[in-house]
Structure formats: structure tokens, C-alpha cells
Amino acid sequence: MTEQTPGTILLRGASLLGERSADVLVVDGVIAEIGSLSAEGARVVDADGLVALPGLVDLHTHLREPGREDAETVVTGSRAAAMGGFTAVLAMANTSPVTDTAEAAERVHDLGLAAGLVDVQPVGAVTKGLGGEELAELGLMARSRARVRVFSDDGRCVADPRVMRRALEYVKAFGGVVSQHSQDPDLAGPQSCCHEGELSGRLGLPGWPGVAEEVIVARDVMLARHTGSRVHVAHASTAGTVEVLRWAKSQGIAVTAEVTPHHLLLTTDLLSGYDPTYKVNPPLRPAEDVEALRAALADGTIDAVATDHAPHARHDKEHAFVDAAFGMLGLETALPVVASVMVESGLMTWADVARVMSTTPAAIAGLEGHGRGLEVGAPANIVLVDPSADLTVDRDASVSLSRNNPWHGRTFGAAVRHTLLRGRPTVLDGSLV
């Protein structure tokens, strides 16, 4: 390493979007030069053999603060995000108290700034207390310092169509979007805890059918058409949802959708051992659904990958299957899973990964400075990925406070090596800085 000038970093020999090799010079948080560059005065990061992507953006993270700091905090969730190559995350509103006021949103935003590892953008609740009845302070949250643009009652469906219609009309005024947890509560009973099918019958577990998701997606795209507003489908999980999305997009309806890494790889038969690690909402589905989700992500019908990182304390997760909490960790493993399912299989290129994990999610959320692509003048939000790693996931090596990791013991062929947030390394050589 030559003499260091603070704020000047040279990424040497990175493969930009897996397409062409170049050096990237970062000065004062911005990409200053790309080409064959000299390192004088710069701190050099050897990126030979690494793929450079714009910093990842997660549309769907549960950080659990305030209220459940035993499961995750803004600091520990930010660490997990940086380790996963993320430079921005949207923090879901189902905390305690709920993020349903401008003050609550600003508090989460400020906790993110204080942690300083990733931009934490609060999601605002659609309804007060996630109660499903009275609209939350959507306008005040939008105008607050936190600049909320994404609204969701995630964890619960905005089931009442009148409330959903009003919310869509309201957020349209400031370019907001409603992210829906699509699940008709009347079609999915209160005890439902896995996919309804042959296996749920055999295990004696109350299931919920794919159609409980699909009817809400169908309803919401019609409400989006009617209102001219934007709806986003959180954690799409069935082939039927993909069909509705494909139709809606062919009609020019303003709908976007995300899929989680776990719904791209894990299937419902994992439940045969009653391990609550695999209990998640929406549930893991059969292989036909997984295939349809992969194809939809590859052809653009599904716009983005989002983690739905859902940390839970041991005493909430280690129960009989029906009683355990829903959700699984996802931030640290999202990129390796997507690389394995989509890139190693030849379904997508690294440039496609940049699109679905950075550029498009940043656009959906209206996040400036993220997802810009690797170009001179862009903020240096960058992740460097080793595309030929040999990574075996160890849940105890996680920087998350929780251990509900469905990937424990699995091996992946790609790993995050370095993450830069506005030119400042947050992760170097696979470790937090």
C-alpha cells in the first residue's frame, strides 16, 4: 500500500458487472475515474477476480428496533446488511411501537445514521398500529426528515379494499408506493403455518393455499389501475401470482414485485422434519412455484429480490411448529443464494443481478444515490463479490443477533468480499471494518 490520502481508494482490477475489467478510483465518496489507473496516493484494494456491483438495496428488512432489541437492533441489522453487500435497506414498520408517525420514522432514520453502515430508510405503516382500519400519517411521514415513500403493513395484509384504495390514492400525490403483504386473512385461517397441499395434510399442519395470495394480488392490481397509483407485491411466492403480474404488466398497470432468496431455492418438503427454522410467511411452496418464480425474475415479471430478513429470538422460534414465530434471516446470504440460483444456472448475468438487487429496488423506493450503476460521478456505493468462493454458511458466524438461519451448513459459490458506502469501506476481506 502506498501513502494514504483519506478518502481516496483504488479498486484494482475489478470486473465491472462481470463484463469488463478496470480500476476504479474513488475520491471523497464518489467514483472519480474508471480505466487503467495509477495508485499514487490512494489506498489500494485488490479486486482482481472480483465482480463489482452497485451496492445492494433491500426493499424488505425487519430490524426489530424499537421493541424487540433482543432479536435485532438497527446497529446489528446494519452490520448484517453491510456484510451482505447492502448499502441501503428499507426497515419494515412492524416494530413496537409501529412506524406509523413522522416521529417514529425519523427515529428509525436517525438510528440508521448513527449506526452509519448502511442507509436505513424507514417504511411507514399504511394503517395506524397495523390495525387495518384507519390510515396512518402517510403525508406527514412523507414530508418528514425521513422522506418516507414506501408504505406497508407487512406482517399483515391490508385486507379491506376500501382502505387499500384510499392508501393508493393518498400516496399517489407524492409518488409513494404501497408494498402489500398479499394474504387474504379469510382464506388463510389464523392457525395456518405452511403451504396447503399434500404435505400439510400428511403432517397434520393447518395450511394456507396459494390462492390466498393470488386473490389479493389480483385485487390490488385492479385497484392500482383504477387509482393510477403504484402497488408493490412483497414476497411473491406462487406461480399464480406470477401469472397475475404478467397480465397486469402487459396492461401497463403500475405494479412491481419482489421475491425472496428463500422462495427462489427452498421448497415446502423441508417442513417434513417440523423444523421451525423453515416456518415463514408466505410459506415455502412446491417446486413448481419455485421454478415459476425463477423464470419470472429472469424475464422481468418479478422486478427485484428482497430479503424479508426476519430475525427472531430463540425463545420465539424454538417451539412446536404451530407455535413458532414466522420468518428467517436473509441479509448476509442473499447475494450467495441469488448467485447460485440465478447466475451459476445461467438464468441471469451479473448485470441482471445488479438490476434486481440494486438499480430496480432503488428506483421502486425512490432512493437517490443508490442503484446508480458504476459510472464516473456516481456515489461510490459498491459491493465486490468473489464469484468463485467456497462459502459454507455457519449460523454462529452471523453478525445478526438472531440464529434463525435456514442456510446453516449449505455451501455457496459466491461471497461478498468488500462493501463501500459512499467510498468508505464498511466491509473489507469479508469482515466488518
Ligand SMILES: NC(=O)N[C@@H](CC(=O)O)C(=O)O
Ligand atoms: N416473513 C415472516 O415470516 N415474518 C415477518 C413478517 C412478514 O414479512 O410478513 C416478521 O416480521 O417476522
Ligand SMILES: [Zn+2]
Ligand atoms: Zn410479509
Ligand SMILES: [Zn+2]
Ligand atoms: Zn416481512
